[in-house]
Amino acid sequence: GPPGPGAHCPGAPAGGADLSAHLWARYQDMRRLVHDLLPPEVCSLLNPAAIYANNKISLRDVEVYGFDYYTLAQYADALHHEIFSAARDILIEHYKYPEGIRKYDYNPSFAIRGLHYDIQKSLLMKIDAFHYVQLGTAYRGLQPVPDEEVIELYGGTQHIPLYQMSGFYGKGPSIKQFMDIFSLLEMALLSCVVDYFLGHSLEFDQAHLYKDVTDAIRDVHVKALMYQWIEQDMRTAWWPMGNSCSSSPTVLSASSSMWSLSRQTSPASSLTGAKPFRKLDEKGSLQWDRITRLEKGKIYGQGNLFDFLRLTEWRGPRVLYFGDHLYSDLADLMLRHGWRTGAIIPELEREIPLTGLLERMQTYQDTESRQVLAAWMKERQELRCITKALFNVQFGSIFRTFHNPTYFSRRLVRFSGLYMASLSCLLNYRVDFTYPRRTPLQHEAPLWMDQLCTGCMKTPFLGDMAHIR
Numbered sequence: 001g002p003p004g005p006g007a008h009c010p011g012a013p014a015g016g017a018d019l020s021a022h023l024w025a026r027y028q029d030m031r032r033l034v035h036d037l038l039p040p041e042v043c044s045l046l047n048p049a050a051i052y053a054n055n056k057i058s059l060r061d062v063e064v065y066g067f068d069y070y071t072l073a074q075y076a077d078a079l080h081h082e083i084f085s086a087a088r089d090i091l092i093e094h095y096k097y098p099e100g101i102r103k104y105d106y107n108p109s110f111a112i113r114g115l116h117y118d119i120q121k122s123l124l125m126k127i128d129a130f131h132y133v134q135l136g137t138a139y140r141g142l143q144p145v146p147d148e149e150v151i152e153l154y155g156g157t158q159h160i161p162l163y164q165m166s167g168f169y170g171k172g173p174s175i176k177q178f179m180d181i182f183s184l185l186e187m188a189l190l191s192c193v194v195d196y197f198l199g200h201s202l203e204f205d206q207a208h209l210y211k212d213v214t215d216a217i218r219d220v221h222v223k224a225l226m227y228q229w230i231e232q233d234m235r236t237a238w239w240p241m242g243n244s245c246s247s248s249p250t251v252l253s254a255s256s257s258m259w260s261l262s263r264q265t266s267p268a269s270s271l272t273g274a275k276p277f278r279k280l281d282e283k284g285s286l287q288w289d290r291i292t293r294l295e296k297g298k299i300y301g302q303g304n305l306f307d308f309l310r311l312t313e314w315r316g317p318r319v320l321y322f323g324d325h326l327y328s329d330l331a332d333l334m335l336r337h338g339w340r341t342g343a344i345i346p347e348l349e350r351e352i353p354l355t356g357l358l359e360r361m362q363t364y365q366d367t368e369s370r371q372v373l374a375a376w377m378k379e380r381q382e383l384r385c386i387t388k389a390l391f392n393v394q395f396g397s398i399f400r401t402f403h404n405p406t407y408f409s410r411r412l413v414r415f416s417g418l419y420m421a422s423l424s425c426l427l428n429y430r431v432d433f434t435y436p437r438r439t440p441l442q443h444e445a446p447l448w449m450d451q452l453c454t455g456c457m458k459t460p461f462l463g464d465m466a467h468i469r
Helices: 016-037 040-045 077-093 099-103 147-153 183-199 206-222 225-232 305-312 326-335 348-354 357-361 367-391 407-415 423-428 449-453
Strands: 064-067 073-075 116-118 123-125 175-177 238-240 250-253 258-261 277-280 299-302 319-323 340-344 418-420
Touching: 016 367, 077 099, 077 183, 077 206, 077 225, 099 183, 123 147, 123 183, 183 206, 206 225, 277 305, 319 326, 326 340, 326 407, 340 407, 418 423
Parallel strands: 064 319, 258 299, 319 340, 340 418
Antiparallel strands: 064 250, 073 238, 116 123, 116 175, 250 258, 277 299
């Protein structure tokens, strides 16, 4: 096993200046080794158009493909600005919020998906898979909260207990997790309103403010304002996700025949509903006749998942369903009904191109060695800050909190068999392609970065490794 504290690696000097020089020499050796094993051009081997597997899936076994409505097209930035402005104006005109809030515009680079919001503390933050707040990523309004204050707010620790965390579906008694693309708008508006109230020393109830902002975002959808903008200017409002999909919410069978659902309904969102399916005529009006089977080429509205399963007999791994919200789109379909699931993560297109030694050297305990280690730790912290800012200045990557995966990543692995940047990634694979997956455990992972950086082994065929998923 690895040497314990106080032990020395074979061939190392006993201590003093010679040991310090030895450690710095080892440091330079490791930097050269890492550069040789993982040269800068390795980044070009990472393909944002690839499909990544959390579980083994063979497309040969899939008979039915299902799509959540919002995965078939990606809303353009212009539409996000329209939704934000409309929700902001609803707060002012209908909820009687201060007129000064109108000065805020949507900032698409402020937040990232997967953040948690502590309603009672008005705190937006990134949490890792082990319930620890990543220091430096907590914001109240538009201002960062000092690390010391964050620790004090949670009883002297970065850890948030399970009973305070968001529940199984991302909603807890006081903390909510934001998971889909539209949540970026909600986080931005929440932060802007809180920023205004704090900046003007106005007292407010955190729960009321959170509910009002959430309701204002909802009203933009319920009042069909968003759909009116899309119909007025289809090209500006959204971008199709490629030729693999229809422009309406569909479930596509292997024979390319389509089952169409209305935009108000998807199998996942109708899980607990009790309304029966209703057929729509050519003019979009609901019909009154009872539905005993779903006919090809027809459009249906309302309905619920249980009737859907009964009428189609589409069960288990025969179905591969795609969505962008891990909870409302994918969790129940996977856990209750055994469907295969695919998560659409557009952020992959931006994050993939950006994408040990310390543990071994901590075995040295003398003063000079500890000074060298302190210098390395300082350099690591500087590199962490630089890396974080490459993804998002405020919150960093949606997938990592420095060395740990984020809470979002944990849920992504739990609820999705596949994940990709967009549905058009499917065009890069055969329809009978198998996505193998054997995830290495920590004790099985000789090719992981910790081992590479400590020089435990060399990695041949690096180009071939780029195709292993």
